[in-house]
Amino acid sequence: MKLTLDCLPCLLRxxxxxxxxxxxxxxxxxxxxxxxxxxxxxxxxxTTSPQLARAIHRQVKxxxxxxxxxxxxxxxxxRAALELYDQARARVLASDNPLLIAIKAAAAGNLIDAAIxxxxxxxxxxxxxxxxxxxxxxxxxxxxxxxxxxxxxIIGDNAGExxxxxxxxxxxxxxxxxxxVKSQPIINDATLxxxxxxxxxxxxxxxxxxxxxxxxxxxxxxxxFADLLWHADIVISKGxxxxxxxxxxxxxxxxxxxxxxxxxAGHFGVPLGSDIFRYQAQSS
Amino acid sequence: MKLTLDCLPCLLRxxxxxxxxxxxxxxxxxxxxxxxxxxxxxxxxxTTSPQLARAIHRQVKxxxxxxxxxxxxxxxxxRAALELYDQARARVLASDNPLLIAIKAAAAGNLIDAAIxxxxxxxxxxxxxxxxxxxxxxxxxxxxxxxxxxxxxIIGDNAGExxxxxxxxxxxxxxxxxxxVKSQPIINDATLxxxxxxxxxxxxxxxxxxxxxxxxxxxxxxxxFADLLWHADIVISKGxxxxxxxxxxxxxxxxxxxxxxxxxAGHFGVPLGSDIFRYQAQSS
Numbered sequence: 234m235k236l237t238l239d240c241l242p243c244l245l246r247x248x249x250x251x252x253x254x255x256x257x258x259x260x261x262x263x264x265x266x267x268x269x270x271x272x273x274x275x276x277x278x279x280t281t282s283p284q285l286a287r288a289i290h291r292q293v294k295x296x297x298x299x300x301x302x303x304x305x306x307x308x309x310x311x312r313a314a315l316e317l318y319d320q321a322r323a324r325v326l327a328s329d330n331p332l333l334i335a336i337k338a339a340a341a342g343n344l345i346d347a348a349i350x351x352x353x354x355x356x357x358x359x360x361x362x363x364x365x366x367x368x369x370x371x372x373x374x375x376x377x378x379x380x381x382x383x384x385x386x387i388i389g390d391n392a393g394e395x396x397x398x399x400x401x402x403x404x405x406x407x408x409x410x411x412x413x414v415k416s417q418p419i420i421n422d423a424t425l426x427x428x429x430x431x432x433x434x435x436x437x438x439x440x441x442x443x444x445x446x447x448x449x450x451x452x453x454x455x456x457x458f459a460d461l462l463w464h465a466d467i468v469i470s471k472g473x474x475x476x477x478x479x480x481x482x483x484x485x486x487x488x489x490x491x492x493x494x495x496x497x498a499g500h501f502g503v504p505l506g507s508d509i510f511r512y513q514a515q516s517s
Numbered sequence: 518m519k520l521t522l523d524c525l526p527c528l529l530r531x532x533x534x535x536x537x538x539x540x541x542x543x544x545x546x547x548x549x550x551x552x553x554x555x556x557x558x559x560x561x562x563x564t565t566s567p568q569l570a571r572a573i574h575r576q577v578k579x580x581x582x583x584x585x586x587x588x589x590x591x592x593x594x595x596r597a598a599l600e601l602y603d604q605a606r607a608r609v610l611a612s613d614n615p616l617l618i619a620i621k622a623a624a625a626g627n628l629i630d631a632a633i634x635x636x637x638x639x640x641x642x643x644x645x646x647x648x649x650x651x652x653x654x655x656x657x658x659x660x661x662x663x664x665x666x667x668x669x670x671i672i673g674d675n676a677g678e679x680x681x682x683x684x685x686x687x688x689x690x691x692x693x694x695x696x697x698v699k700s701q702p703i704i705n706d707a708t709l710x711x712x713x714x715x716x717x718x719x720x721x722x723x724x725x726x727x728x729x730x731x732x733x734x735x736x737x738x739x740x741x742f743a744d745l746l747w748h749a750d751i752v753i754s755k756g757x758x759x760x761x762x763x764x765x766x767x768x769x770x771x772x773x774x775x776x777x778x779x780x781x782a783g784h785f786g787v788p789l790g791s792d793i794f795r796y797q798a799q800s801s
Contacts, residue, residue, distance in 0.1 A: 238550050242530035249526055266522050267558075274554040 283448030310393025390472030448474030567732030594677025674756030732758030
């Protein structure tokens with residue numbers, strides 16, 4: 234999915250959020266915004282939104298002097314998600330269709346991303362979404378493929394959300410499940426440390442993608458991740474950033490995300506905020 | 518009210534809206550965004566948001582080759598508002614407190630600004646707001662001052678909204694009411710032509726402020742407008758842009774606006790979207 238002019242104000246807003254969350258003082262906030270504006274002014278150099286976001290957040294790391302400025306926030310998200318985990322898991326296991334509820338939980342976990350500090354009812358909101366239909370849900374396609382699949386790759390998204398991905402990973406057995414994380418911290422995306430804190434080692438083999446962008450950028454991926462990406466029987470890509478990076482990938486793939494951007498929602502033909510589980514057949 | 522880092526993403530979003538509304542093609546849209554990013558990168562040169570917005574929209578005029586790129590949109594807003602005028606006026610005249618309802622109408626008219634093309638129910642929404650309490654309403658202060666006032670200056674805001682300002686102007690008689698508009702087109706702010714199309718000549722003396730910014734910038738005002746601003750018995754400033762430009766003005770003033778920005782809402786201590794009629798005593 235190409236970078237558009239619409240991405241520019243959104244990325245500048247995200248830069249301000251990053252400045253407010255990570256900077257030590259007003260001087261550092263200004264420096265983050267100055268650096269973001271310089272990069273945004275050069276937007277034609279970038280093909281996708283995750284590429285430009287990566288450049289912005291590399292600057293945030295440099296200006297804050299922190300390799301992982303969101304570390305405390307990620308740990309808080311994981312802690313909050315772990316508090317909900319048992320209830321969500323009980324809902325999955327009590328269901329007539331555990332795989333469906335696990336998919337809903339993995340999508341609903343994405344709510345934690347932006348909302349957790351603003352809404353104390355977020356936990357209940359996630360659990361409530363397990364009762365609601367998804368805007369798009371290609372569950373049958375997954376069920377059929379799972380019968381013969383030996384390997385499944387889940388490409389993870391944010392810390393916190395990662396806790397709910399355990400529910401999905403558990404439902405994909407007896408296939409061997411790989412769970413991919415970012416190789417370097419980027420915003421609140423899950424790293425190896427975050428995946429371990431989320432308890433994912435109990436149900437999946439953890440693998441680093443090679444990326445340090447909010448989304449998978451194919452030029453950056455490691456040979457080991459590339460091998461999984463091209464040869465796993467099933468690939469499930471989580472979140473909007475990974476969709477933006479891989480929407481044109483030449484392999485069949487399941488995209489599992491909440492549409493947080495009007496352009497992405499438009500791509501899928503669903504209202505903003507919808508939960509989506511879409512099977513996309515090999516495009517080229 | 519000073520320009521803050523929060524203004525930057527908001528102004529870039531407004532630039533994209535301007536590009537989409539006024540540019541002829543993608544090339545011109547890009548040129549508008551490129552120009553906006555160049556100006557935003559130099560944000561420390563500007564004191565207030567209206568000053569930076571003025572610079573951005575001067576570029577929009579240059580790039581589109583149009584002195585008034587929003588002219589057709591403004592005419593459409595005025596036409597839509599005129600369709601509501603008789604109903605709103607009947608509500609004012611039937612009320613026990615016509616001045617209060619007229620103030621509410623002048624504030625609610627501000628809804629037209631952003632919403633008219635997105636919501637066919639906007640007309641009903643404006644009329645409904647006449648029944649709702651305002652977040653802040655210093656009506657008594659105005660009523661007392663009106664008893665002795667010979668001159669009232671209303672500093673107008675957007676075209677369309679201007680139609681509802683007639684209801685307020687009519688309630689301020691027998692004082693002589695002056696209605697100030699921008700001297701040059703800027704976004705959808707009312708100019709002399711727009712004020713005439715709105716029917717304001719029937720109830721107020723029209724005057725140009727000297728400004729071509731979305732908000733009154735004191736350095737730009739004409740001697741005639743300055744005379745009114747400093748010597749009118751009552752000054753009513755409409756809209757957020759005029760508040761941003763004049764929040765620190767050393768004279769007593771009534772601010773009548775919808776708080777469309779979190780920072781402005783925070784200044785008044787009200788929720789975002791609130792309608793406000795606030796008397797501010799001379800600050801220095």
